[in-house]
Amino acid sequence: MKRIFEIDPWKVVTHEFKPEEKRLQESMTSIGNEYMGMRGMFEETYSGDTHKGIYLGGVWYPDKTRVGWWKNGYPEYFGKVINAVDFTKVDIKLNGSSVDLAKDEFSDFELALDMKKGILNRSFIVAKDGQKFRLNFERFVSVAQKELYASKITVENLSDTEASVEIRSYIDADVFNEDANYDEKFWNVLAQNVAETHMSLTAQTIPNNFGTPQFTTEMLADHVTDLRPMAAETTEKSVINTFAGQIAAGQTVTFEKRVIVVTSRDHETQAALTQAAQTLSQKQAESSFEELKVAQAAGWAKRWEKADVEISGNAESQQGIRFNLFQLFSTYYGDDARLNIGPKGFTGEKYGGATYWDTEAFAVPLYLALADESVTKNLLKYRYDQLAGAYHNAQQQGLKGALYPMVTFNGIECHNEWEITFEEIHRNGTIAYAIYNYTRYTGDEEYATHNGFDVLVGIARFWADRVHYSKRKGQYMIHGVTGPNEYENNVNNNWYTNMLAKWCLNYANEIADKVSAQKLAQLDLGETERQKWHEIADNMYLPQDQELGIFVQHDTFLDKDLTPVKDLPAGQLPLNQNWSWDKILRSPYIKQADVLQGIYYFVEDFTPEQKEKNFDFYEPLTVHESSLSPSIHSVLAADLHKEDKAFEMYSRTARLDLDNYNNDTEDGLHITSMTGSWLAIVQGFAGMRVIDGELEFAPFLPKEWDDYKFRINFRGRLLSIEVDKEGSKIELLKGEPLKIKLNGEETKLAAK
């Protein structure tokens, strides 16, 4: 654990700058608006170690696969969101010398991300040539106008003599990805324009051999400043506007840079790009920087109104939950069905920025409750639109039906590690589960019975082909899989996978009863095939141990040496930094919920005894070395009235990045895991469930807190739930009256 920011309810703020923590600081002060985002790198020159990263949603490159040992069926490329053309870059010269915090003396440093308003602010006093200056930087990517990046630099001369200032502002396509497989740079410059106070650059991703789109982006920068324009330059890969002037003693100059970023994802031709950039730029020019900020704050206020969680009695928790929601919404807010939620959002390169099953497993429940239904529907539509890719993936493995990928931009599998790519197929079940989850929460069956049904049938057909019949056992089995616990690979009959496959077959059949004859005919789904699905589901082998009363993680799990985690010698944790891979694999230690993930999905279908026996068996073997682990355990512990355990697990997810728990936040934030603290509070502490179309709560107050309060959206209503030492209070803030269950008792709510 390493906490480098101060505790504050609405801010991520620090008054220290340590070069060795720069990457971590950059990750933590990332900003985004779904359309684009960036790490918290400095705008101005910084000659020390830094990881500059600006990313545009859906702008990626298919980087040719590079592996040590090729396995049949590996994908041809690994898609990655590439580092965009750098439109933030400036060089600030004071008395002829560049401001560079890696070299300059400075004081009064403050860095603050205002989560309420979505604005990043930084200021410090720097000494140059015997004079002192206060510099202030503000920046944001607009949630009111997605194409807009706005920044404002203020330079105040604190000395008693005049000083010179020169600011060079860049749009620079000479950028690289730290994780490029072949050290290629991904941008070619197509056009450059530069005039006195504005400039633009058009760049295109380099060609690829895989038939995936080449993206074109245009960046158009306008400057508003007290300084005089001095030069307009182009270099091979950049354009530069230079401004200069004098600052009298005690005086201040300001420098605004507003950039419009448009891409070929929204505009087909290069001419259309330029036209769009100009139109947007003119429109933005009508507003002052203050007005743009007001619009930004208003946009964020609207989001917080629907989603804020207030916690009294624990300032760390308060900051933690807001930080998680802020970063989630910065990554994805459902405006564009072609986008999804990368595990690191716009905060780093690792994992390539593509789509994982994390979205359906961990993000969908949150967006269902905190944003409009259309947001989740867009997430579902994303998978429907990529169904052809999923069929392709199954075919690559010689199988029928659709296999959703582990990692993708376009539906085609990008991951290349056989034990994951080929074997972690449980992901396919979660794609179907998200349809079920949406349908259950919204009550809207339209998606499941129309486009969603195409997805369900593809998935069911995959499972029906992927199972095999064991003559010895007289049951269907699934060999050679990796479950959610990636600390075991290539196991047979993972209970979670088999259970989910069985459920998928049954659910597809259940929905099939509700779809039109026309739809069935269109998908060529007849009685014989449906009967086969029934037969497989009814005869699916689900490993259990009668004596222990548990579901068995996979066939030979119980032969392991089952020493609990707490009895490991000191210094062994985290295992992934201390044990060789083979030792981890044959150990009983679980990276993230596996059997318990399945119980979490269908928590209302298991008896308290089943839940307790499995929890008590598996949790002591779990090392939670995936950021996706503790939240699921928190929800289940709460369900079992293990309140201390629930809070302990919540604590590990609440400030995962704020406290750099896994010692890897410098690579970027764990965006999809950020749902975890919300799930722990809402599904865990407050016990929220939707059963038979009815909302239910069974709240408790963690003894570490005085009070907590959150809002959720449910079928057109906005509800507020508050839990304090007296008990719990549920209010309907907006919408038609509804019945809910609170602690098992039916209650009718009406808005006041």
Add this chain to the structure above:
Amino acid sequence: MKRIFEIDPWKVVTHEFKPEEKRLQESMTSIGNEYMGMRGMFEETYSGDTHKGIYLGGVWYPDKTRVGWWKNGYPEYFGKVINAVDFTKVDIKLNGSSVDLAKDEFSDFELALDMKKGILNRSFIVAKDGQKFRLNFERFVSVAQKELYASKITVENLSDTEASVEIRSYIDADVFNEDANYDEKFWNVLAQNVAETHMSLTAQTIPNNFGTPQFTTEMLADHVTDLRPMAAETTEKSVINTFAGQIAAGQTVTFEKRVIVVTSRDHETQAALTQAAQTLSQKQAESSFEELKVAQAAGWAKRWEKADVEISGNAESQQGIRFNLFQLFSTYYGDDARLNIGPKGFTGEKYGGATYWDTEAFAVPLYLALADESVTKNLLKYRYDQLAGAYHNAQQQGLKGALYPMVTFNGIECHNEWEITFEEIHRNGTIAYAIYNYTRYTGDEEYATHNGFDVLVGIARFWADRVHYSKRKGQYMIHGVTGPNEYENNVNNNWYTNMLAKWCLNYANEIADKVSAQKLAQLDLGETERQKWHEIADNMYLPQDQELGIFVQHDTFLDKDLTPVKDLPAGQLPLNQNWSWDKILRSPYIKQADVLQGIYYFVEDFTPEQKEKNFDFYEPLTVHESSLSPSIHSVLAADLHKEDKAFEMYSRTARLDLDNYNNDTEDGLHITSMTGSWLAIVQGFAGMRVIDGELEFAPFLPKEWDDYKFRINFRGRLLSIEVDKEGSKIELLKGEPLKIKLNGEETKLAAK
């Protein structure tokens, strides 16, 4: 299957040259003398696709690991034999134009590798400028003087007018490895010298970060020719001697290039290298090319005298067995205990040229019978010398004892694929088995009870720590392994591995009874530890199925869909080219002998019924997609009197490369698999065993043959065994009389 060479008892010969088969042709015409070797690439300019490869035994580079996804414990580098400085290169200009078979018109092509003498010959008629010339090339690496490469080019002017000829001869360090991880070139030039008719170049491998040695080589070339020396040049990375002259109509000129190759493996300083090269060069200069060839032929004759196998009635088989023995002996003849038998010898880059368990499993039995005992002892010493590396490898995995590596030059593991590196640990058992095999064959217990015991104890300590106790089963288990069948990964309780681990513990204990108290004390081996070994061995879990009467390959093997190979739909084989990796893994199909490998090792310890039931169960599931597979099956089939099966399996191994069975011989020959056809004939058809110190035979004659005859060395004797339609005849050619068993009956042999 693709046969590009003609059938001939002693030659690999063709009269065709097809550019698209060039790499395959190069592999097949490789030559070597253990000290160095090379592919059959042309000496002269060839502008088409070619894979030039010259390799020096034990001269390697630690290439920094490059993997897609790093796993804890992976080695830092992958060692590879690097392509040596090219000392063969010449450019031949006729009338001012370079001979280049990729561009020139030519006829009367012949390429012939004389296996009896170890000489490669090539000739063709080429048209240049309206004139025709016959060119002839001879070359060899000497078995009489390991440092010597000699080549002779003859140019005959077939036209009726004079022609000009110019030959430029190179030593060129500007070479690369096709499989370099980071596309680096591995040689730096240290010194260059060039005079009228001779030249030398000293080069050193580039520095590395892993503390492994940097090798220096010096190449010294002398030329003997009718042509006049014209120029002596150096370029950045090469030295060049140029010769020229006229050839009258009908006349011939000759051009000899003799190169001495010395390395820092044998001489410490650069000065010593130069001194050695000069001394050797002067010594060689005393002999004519014909005399050098005579010495070469005599060296090979001595080898063949001990080892030749004659087969009548099947010319393909005759050529196949000689090709295999020739290439094996070219790769390794036991002169240098620092060397081993790379899976591709000097014939290609794949697998890096290092040491695999193939040596102990497949090559040791052959060298025991076909060469002096010292040869095998050197192979054992190689492992003893690398024991520290094996301890290091175990420690990397958090384990005690010694784990011999999958791939190595120095004992340190180089391989980086977790399912192999960390899990294919059965290799450790074979290292111990080779000690047992040597001791059994030679009757010499000295090695096993001295240096060999250090190895046995290291291995036993590894197994004792690697097992775990299953409370549920009340037995010791080994989870998370890959058996010899690499078409399954990460299985539990692989019968072969468990059986071999148990045997190692018992064998180490058995030898411990025979070693000195001093030795026991030196290794700190006390009664408690030895008791523990006994306890583990006695309680090792060995999966069996009573009903089927078989040993079970691993815990859940029998749950698979056990459709035999013959019932697979057409077009599925080879699986490794048609199925995705996951499908292969969960299938029951076996790449190479697994349970049967264990039965092969201890064939005399199993009942005929056990052998038959296991063979009949596993062989039909085996796809033999490893070149190491068919020979083991052939031996076992012969043991079970399944003569047709034994011959079928033999046929798949006899001409594996000659007929390019696996369609990958262009990458190099399957050197370690070349033992297979000999094993099939000698241990299979002739039923050779050593039981209680006595040689036994139980021969049969395959109905496809008229006769076969081979020689073996056994405890100081040379024996000849001949099997024909009348029966079998065993003669003692040299050495003291001895008793053997023939078809179960004891016979006494005496030399005539």
